[in-house]
Amino acid sequence: MRFxxxxxxxxxxxxxxxxxxxxxxxxxxxxxxxxTEVSRQVYGLHMAIFYICCIIGALVFGVMFYSIxxxxxxxxxxxxxxxxxxxxxxxxTIVPLVILIAMAIPAARVLIKMEDFSDSEMSIKVTGYQxxxxxxxxxxxxxxxxxxxxxxxxxxQMDSGADLSQxxxxxxxxxxKPLVVPVGKKIRFLHTAADVIHxxxxxxxxxxxDANPGFINENWALIExxxxxxxxxxxxxxxxxxxxxxxxxAVPQEEYDQWVVEQREQMAANANKSDRxxxxxxxxAQGEKVYGANCLxxxxxxxxxxxxxxPAIAGSNIVTGDVSTHVQTVLMGVANTPMxxxxxxxxxxxxxxxxxYQRNAFGNDLGDTVQPYQMKSLRQGLMQSSATxxxxxxxxxxx
Amino acid sequence: xxxxxxGHDAHHGDHDxxxxxxxxxxxxxxxxxxxxxxxxxxxxxxxFFIGGGMALIIRAExxxxxxxxxxxxxxxxxxxxxxxxxxxxxxxxxxxxxxNWMIPMMLGAPDMALPxxxxxxxxxxxxxxxxxxxxxxxxxxxxxxxxxxxxxxxxQMGDSFAFVIFAIHFLGISSxxxxxxxxxxxxxMRAPGMTLMQMPMFVWTWLITAFLLIATIPVFAGAVTMLxxxxxxxxxxxxxxxxxxxxMYQHIFWFFGHPEVYILILPAFGIISHILPTFSRKxxxxxxxxxxxxxxxxxxxxxxxxxxxxxxxxxxxxxxxxMFSTMMISVPTGVxxxxxxxxxxxGSMTFETPMLFAIGFVIMFxxxxxxxxxxxxxxxxxxxxxxxxxVAHFHYVLVPGAIYSIMAATYFWIPKWTGNMYDEKxxxxxxxxxxxxxxxxxxxxxxxxxAGMPRRIPDYSLQFADWNMIATIGAFxxxxxxxxxxxxxxxxxxxxxxxxxxxxxxxxxxxxxxxSPAPYHTFEESPTITPSTITR
Numbered sequence: 001m002r003f004x005x006x007x008x009x010x011x012x013x014x015x016x017x018x019x020x021x022x023x024x025x026x027x028x029x030x031x032x033x034x035x036t037e038v039s040r041q042v043y044g045l046h047m048a049i050f051y052i053c054c055i056i057g058a059l060v061f062g063v064m065f066y067s068i069x070x071x072x073x074x075x076x077x078x079x080x081x082x083x084x085x086x087x088x089x090x091x092x093t094i095v096p097l098v099i100l101i102a103m104a105i106p107a108a109r110v111l112i113k114m115e116d117f118s119d120s121e122m123s124i125k126v127t128g129y130q131x132x133x134x135x136x137x138x139x140x141x142x143x144x145x146x147x148x149x150x151x152x153x154x155x156x157q158m159d160s161g162a163d164l165s166q167x168x169x170x171x172x173x174x175x176x177k178p179l180v181v182p183v184g185k186k187i188r189f190l191h192t193a194a195d196v197i198h199x200x201x202x203x204x205x206x207x208x209x210d211a212n213p214g215f216i217n218e219n220w221a222l223i224e225x226x227x228x229x230x231x232x233x234x235x236x237x238x239x240x241x242x243x244x245x246x247x248x249x250a251v252p253q254e255e256y257d258q259w260v261v262e263q264r265e266q267m268a269a270n271a272n273k274s275d276r277x278x279x280x281x282x283x284x285a286q287g288e289k290v291y292g293a294n295c296l297x298x299x300x301x302x303x304x305x306x307x308x309x310x311p312a313i314a315g316s317n318i319v320t321g322d323v324s325t326h327v328q329t330v331l332m333g334v335a336n337t338p339m340x341x342x343x344x345x346x347x348x349x350x351x352x353x354x355x356x357y358q359r360n361a362f363g364n365d366l367g368d369t370v371q372p373y374q375m376k377s378l379r380q381g382l383m384q385s386s387a388t389x390x391x392x393x394x395x396x397x398x399x
Numbered sequence: 400x401x402x403x404x405x406g407h408d409a410h411h412g413d414h415d416x417x418x419x420x421x422x423x424x425x426x427x428x429x430x431x432x433x434x435x436x437x438x439x440x441x442x443x444x445x446x447f448f449i450g451g452g453m454a455l456i457i458r459a460e461x462x463x464x465x466x467x468x469x470x471x472x473x474x475x476x477x478x479x480x481x482x483x484x485x486x487x488x489x490x491x492x493x494x495x496x497x498x499n500w501m502i503p504m505m506l507g508a509p510d511m512a513l514p515x516x517x518x519x520x521x522x523x524x525x526x527x528x529x530x531x532x533x534x535x536x537x538x539x540x541x542x543x544x545x546x547x548x549x550x551x552x553x554x555q556m557g558d559s560f561a562f563v564i565f566a567i568h569f570l571g572i573s574s575x576x577x578x579x580x581x582x583x584x585x586x587x588m589r590a591p592g593m594t595l596m597q598m599p600m601f602v603w604t605w606l607i608t609a610f611l612l613i614a615t616i617p618v619f620a621g622a623v624t625m626l627x628x629x630x631x632x633x634x635x636x637x638x639x640x641x642x643x644x645x646x647m648y649q650h651i652f653w654f655f656g657h658p659e660v661y662i663l664i665l666p667a668f669g670i671i672s673h674i675l676p677t678f679s680r681k682x683x684x685x686x687x688x689x690x691x692x693x694x695x696x697x698x699x700x701x702x703x704x705x706x707x708x709x710x711x712x713x714x715x716x717x718x719x720x721x722m723f724s725t726m727m728i729s730v731p732t733g734v735x736x737x738x739x740x741x742x743x744x745x746g747s748m749t750f751e752t753p754m755l756f757a758i759g760f761v762i763m764f765x766x767x768x769x770x771x772x773x774x775x776x777x778x779x780x781x782x783x784x785x786x787x788x789x790v791a792h793f794h795y796v797l798v799p800g801a802i803y804s805i806m807a808a809t810y811f812w813i814p815k816w817t818g819n820m821y822d823e824k825x826x827x828x829x830x831x832x833x834x835x836x837x838x839x840x841x842x843x844x845x846x847x848x849x850a851g852m853p854r855r856i857p858d859y860s861l862q863f864a865d866w867n868m869i870a871t872i873g874a875f876x877x878x879x880x881x882x883x884x885x886x887x888x889x890x891x892x893x894x895x896x897x898x899x900x901x902x903x904x905x906x907x908x909x910x911x912x913x914x915s916p917a918p919y920h921t922f923e924e925s926p927t928i929t930p931s932t933i934t935r
Contacts, residue, residue: 028850028862031782038778046779053769060765064740068758073680073747079905080745083682092737093730100726103776108719110778115715156858158466169862171464191712196552197645199710199785203851208781210711212646213551214639217712234710234785234853236545238552239472242856308538308557309472336630338555 032203035225035250039206041110049103114206117218120188124179128191128198128211128233130340131240131297135179138190142263145345148243149174150293156243173230176293178247182256183223191217195333195340199235202246210235223250238338240297274348274372280356283369287357290350295358298338303362310338314362323359323368327378330355348375418919427522430514431919432499435521437816439496440809442524443489444885447802449532450484451878453477458874460857461867474857475543476535482546486663487570488528490797493805494666495520495577498605501812502581504910504917505599507590507926512583520576527569534559545855547652548623550637550645554630564627571616578609578616585609590909592928596690599908600683603690604669607697611658611665614701619655622648646711653704661700664796665693667764667804668735671757673908674811675739678754679746680905685738692731692738699728709780718777725775729768736765751903752826756807759799759834767795770845785855788848794841798877799834806833806884813891814898818916821891829887832880840873908932 033043071077127134132147148156152174155162164171181187191200193211201208205221223229231246251259278286291299295313299305303313313319318329330351331343342351352372359366419425419434426438456477460468469477499517503510511517535541539557542548553560585606589598598606625636625648635641637648668689676683683689706725709718739761748754770792774780783789806829814820843866848854852863859867898915909932913921926932 029846031779031849032851042778042782045776046773046782049773049776049779053772057765057769060736060740061762064743064758064761067740067743067745068748071679071744071746071748073749077745077747079680079747081681082684082745083742084685084687088737088741089685089688089734093734096730096733100729104723104726107722107776107778111718111722112715114778114781115718156466158470160465162465164464164861167861169860171860172858173860196555197549201785201853203782206778206782208710208784210646212639212644212712215644215646215712231851232853232856236475236549236552236855238555239470239475239543241475242471242853242858306470306472309540336554 034204034206035223035227035229036205036221037224038110038114038221039204041113042206045107045110048106052099052103117188117220119186120220121185122182123188123190124181125190125192126200126211128193128195128200128237128244129345130195130238130338131233131244132345133179133198133200133244133246134194134345137260140260140263142260142267144177144263146175146177146179146247147293148172148245149176153243153293170230172243173232173245173247175245175247178228178249180249180251180256180259181223182253183226183250184253186220186222189219189221191219194344195338196237197235198233198237198244200231200246201234202229202231202248204229204231205248208234223248226250226252270347270349274352274376276373278349278352278369278371280360280367280369283353283356284360286349287353287355288361290346290354291357291361294342294346295354303358303364312362313358314364316364319358320364320366323355323370326355326359327370327375331379343379348372348379351375428518430510430518432503432511432514432517433816433917433919435511435517436496436498436500438521439492439499442521443493443496443805444888446484446488446492446528447881450481450489451881453481453484455874455878457481458871461859462871463868464859464861464864466858469857471857472540472543475545475855476541478855479542479544479546480532480535483531483542484528485797486546486659487567488524490663490801490805491574492524494605494608494663495574497601497666497670497805497808497812498577498581500816501910502584502602502605503588504913504921505602505908506585506588506593507909507922507928508584508588509920509923511580512587513580516576517580520573520580523569523573527566527573530562530569531566534562537562547649547656548626549652550626550629550648553626554637556630560630561627564623567623568620571620574612575616578612581605581609582613590922590925590928593933596687597928597933599669600672600686600689601666601669604665604672604693607693608662608665611662611697611700615655615658615662618651619659622651622655625651646708649708649711650705653707654701656707657704658697658700660793660796661696663801664764665697667760667801668693670804670808670811671739671760674753674757674807675742675761677811677903677905677907678751678757679743679748681742681746682907683738684741684744685734688734689738692734695731696728699724699731703728706775706777706780709777710784722775722777726772729772729775732768736761736768749904751810752821752823752830753807753811755827755830756803756810759830760803760807763795763799763803763834763837767792767797767800770795783848785853786848787844787852787854790854791841791844791848794844798841799837809884809888811903812910813888814902815910815913815915815917817892818898818914819891819893819895820898820902821887821895825883825887825890829880829883832883833877836873836876836880838873840870840877843867843870843873 031043031046033040123138125136125138132145134145136143152167152172154160155164156172191209191211192215193213195213198211199208200211205223207219207221209217209219227250229248233241233244298310299313305312318326331341333339333341349372352370352375355370359368420428426434429435456469460474537559539559542556542563544553585602628634629636629638635643637643637645672683672689703721703725705713705717705721774783774792810821810826847863847866852859900914901911902915909926912932
């Protein structure tokens, strides 16, 4: 009877699993070897300890199953009478200890290497925000934000009906603006966060480090091959934790130098934009895009928020009230809530646009505009007046 | 559960004995260790289905890429609540329930040392969990920052946060009181002549577990109180802006949290150390080393906490220390597994349901233990950390580990509790179906984790789709097959083949010397300890 039951269970399982096995494209089953010396060593440690575990498992389960088949009452086995042996107890304490020491030595060696930040050739500060990354090239004076690509962001909304297969393997692993770094250089990453704890992970580089608000962590990578390397935030950071990818473009040095020049030109062009007068229509059009990328996650498409969790924009006292309160809320955030300080995330144009948009959408009909140059002078004033904001931009979101 | 009070009273002649009080008030006012054990076990079973329902919501969302079932915020609430319910509402109460039922009988004691405290420690729990679960229906929603409740994220929660902290405090009070009771019972209520090194392994493992609880729950209470004051009273324990440090919370939490994971597994070790010898018809191999191994694990559990924090930016010396100490834990754990296998070796084994669950435990707990050894290798852990590989690891030690031990214990002792044998054929079917589905559910998580899927995400890239779909099939299969467990329990309570006092052929220990079902009051006169009533 026992085997009857087992047979039926196996048949049931096969019926459930085999069709999906047949259709499956298995993809990767194992850790990536990566593209740095460290990542290959980590992979080596992973495989070594995996094989050790397999051998231990095979031995233990082998003895156990031999016993299960041989020493059963139905086979006429009579129980033996032994129940202790100091010798074997000592043996199976010492032998695992030796294996562990053999494993601990190479592991410690790799760990020491991973924690050696000396002689880095360039530094990039990576700041985690809910839910995007900010990259600041400390030697180049370049700074920008990187967040989930708008097309992916639209597709991942509830019941979007989007065909996810168009994105292939990179669904949720594509950003609007990737981190660009040169190959062959020891890059030091400085990790911090503006609101809650995040964690910056790129498997191919074997780097994962928590970004703690108010503190700076170090990390490094020396990428050997040009390519696009993708990762994600790995520390739960709120509603959209699953939607803050990391994309690193590793390029040859010349290409990187050219990219740096382009970035500088672009930043100069952007700076000019905030000096001219913008029309209300322009601001609203730009603001709708900014809203979609930054506000929609919590305040929702219709501006109604989620009752009890995220306040509505439509008819909000703050939005329909005094403009300075509205500006202050967007710039400085609200303490102890997911509403973070957008003053450090958005440029003057986007700030002015999204505030104008909120005041003139979802049935809010104030008709006024906030101009980019107003934001610019306001922020300059804030920078001078507040000592807590100026240094690292990191404490304002959590105070 | 019915107790044959008439026969019992007659048996004890003219003593003024009380059976259970009539009606529902029996359960509210009871100070009887068996009643309270029963209450704990029912509570745990109900919470198992609540926590399991949450797991199925999680798995339903992860059935395919894209957000299609719940909002990501609610998804986070589900992962958080699933963990809180399963840890504090299922595994811990089940072990306390088993302790209540079995420890006095194993020691030859008439009841727990502190019976009224016992009643109180149980009755706090349903209220605490009502408060906890009610936050899901409040405007600001249930806790969604993970069961570890890391600040600053958890401080973004709305006002229902206060209810969460309040509920945790009460659960903690309940656990500490229960633990004090267990320690007091073990030290004071043993039958005359029973030395500590003659105690059954379940008693030993629970004694050590109780000390872990008493030592760590107050630490946890302190940590969540600091969260409470940070959130509502303007303190800055964990906020850099006020001179605090969010990582300090993680150190305090895991100083509790790591012993906590051993709290969830040590009593399981005890249960398995009863079942394997019984059905091998052979004494437990290496009793002394089992006791010492359990104590070493408990000691080591206090000095490994930061292995949950290798990516937080600890100094190198800290990382090395915690890597070595963590690797050390595999030595005493290995000793236990080797001892179990040696217990089976050259025994005369039969494979009733408790034995199947116990063997399932040893195999799958070992798989979880081996992936734990992999996680101890710090450089590799930096890749594994916060991925599904970790999810696979701790579910292997908790589901086919802790939960299997509780099911094994139920099948093992339910004839003693009800006086009836359970349906053996259904029990075995329950084991095989559960075992297949639990592996379909959790094994693929190793693969997606290694391939780069982080944990606690409601949506994922397409290359993880197939394995996630398989895991979801396993989840629903495993979840619904537990209805069999409930059916078997009810069937056993209602009737079945009458159990003898000894129940199992190879059974040893005082609990098997009393009738089945165990009378409402047992061992009012201390039993005499003989070699055959000692389990070692």
